[in-house]
Amino acid sequence: MSATGQQTTITCDQCYTDVAIPPLSHCQEAFCPKCEHELLSFRKNGHEHSLAFAVSGLFLLLLSLPFNFLIFKSNGQQHSINITDTLNVLIEQDYLSLAVITALAILIIPFIVLLGISVLSLLCIRNQRWPGLRLAYRSVNTLSQWSMAEVFMVGTLVSLIKITSLAEVSYGISFYTFIGFAICLTLALVNYDKNRLGLWLFRNRLPKPKKLTVSGASVSVQRTWALLLVAALLYIPANVLPIMHTELFGRSEPSTIVGGAISLWQSGSYPVAIVILIASVAVPVAKIAILAWLNFTVQHRFSQRRQTRVKFYRFTEAIGRWSMIDVFVVAILVGLIQLGNTISIYPGPAALAFCAVVFVTMVAAITFDSRLIWIDRKTINE
Known part of the structure; x- marks a missing residue:
């Protein structure tokens, strides 16, 4: 078949x-x-598999909300959090925007994506086309790249390694259900073939991408340059300013992204330090540099090494969201470690700046029109 x-x-x-x-x-x-x-x-049975994983992911996501996620014990004091507690602490620390970003990336957007995959797969299996199904299809395709549940889990593991020397940490039920949710989400997306489902939805004829015009090509290039300039400017405070403050027995110790990676290296956590340096330092710089190079080549109508350039473009698309690891590390640590003057962690101004760097570079990759690599500017429609 x-x-x-x-x-x-x-x-x-x-x-x-x-x-x-x-x-x-x-x-x-x-x-x-x-x-x-x-x-x-x-x-x-690809649709059946994506449906099964999506429904399982929704069920595990709901289970991960009410129970304890992590439990922190230090000097006879204990503090436990669930995922919503983490968001509440960020709001209490006047970081509403960071709380909203975290909620969207790890809860709301994944929920919408899994719900959309469930509905689309079920109706495709039954061969039923409901009104609004095309909107659901486009929403899943757009939002799936902004879903970061698996990045959050990696950030959680990194945060646990950071605090093992400070206190004892144990796992709650929600920790395991959230891992299951992240795995199901990944498998649902692996089995979700947007073009195959689109062929069914649009009756064996996918809508053609909008044709590229001279004005459209110019707008794409200019917008990408503007976004890359903003990302480069934001990258400076993101690395110079502290990303979090640790208050230990009344003494505040600020920590930058690079400083946190150096501390991990000095404590012997070499793999984690390397992950932080790659995800939070090397990846943003690489994305900005690669997109700038690609934008320069299409602006000046280079025709060489097109296969190489498109591979670099796909690389920037794939790695962009993984830079959010350090932001999620801050969110977990701030929510978990709140023991008054004994030991508490608070977010720093670099958290929002770095978040902005990640989002702006992701939008820059979306804005960049990869067709310009392949299409001769002389053949673009006026």
């Missing part, structure tokens, strides 16, 4: 090439012959 039952034509959204795709068999994938972008795949 094939994905569509008949040959179909898909326009690659990364190079605007029309590709005729024959019926696919189980585990077969179709790639664009020009830019090697994956266009379609087929797995037997």
Whole structure:
């Protein structure tokens, strides 16, 4: 059985090439012959698998909210938190924006994505097209790249390593259910093939990407430059200012991103220190540099090494959100470690600045039109 039952034509959204795709068999994938972008795949019972993982993820997400997430014990004092407590502490510390960002990234957006996948997969299996289904389809495709539950779990593990020398930490029920939720979310997205589902939704003919015009190309280039300039400026306070303050027996100790990584290295946590340095220092710089290089090449109509450039572009798309690890580390530590003058942790101004760097670079990658790598500017429609 094939994905569509008949040959179909898909326009690659990364190079605007029309590709005729024959019926696919189980585990077969179709790639664009020009830019090697994956266009379609087929797995037997793929919709059933994505539905099962999405429903399981929703159930585990709801289970992870009411119970304890982590329990912190120090000098005879104990403090436990659930995920919503973390958000409440951030709000109490006058970091409402950071609380909103965390809630959106790890709870609200993943919930919408899983709910959308559940509805789309179920109705596709039943071959029922409801009103508003196309809006749900577009919402899942747009929001999935902003879902960061798995990044939050990595940040949680990093935060635990940071505080093992300060006190004893134990895990609550929500910790394990949230891990299960993050795994189910990942598997649901792996089994979710947006083009295959789109072919069913749009009756075997996906809408073509909007044609690129001279004015559209110019706007894309200028907007990307503007966003990269903003990201570069924000990167300075994000690394110079403290990302959190640790109050230990009445004495406040500020910590920057690099300073925190150095402390981890000195304490012997070499792998974690390397992860922080890569995710929070190297990745943002690499994204800004790569996108600037790509924007420069399309602005000056370079035609060389197109395959190499598109691979770099996909790399920036894939790694962008992982820079949020340090922000989530701060959110967990602030929510967990609140024992008055004995030991407490508070967010620093760099947390919001770094958050802005991550988001602006992600938007810059979205704004950059990868078709400019492949399309000769002379052939763009006026």
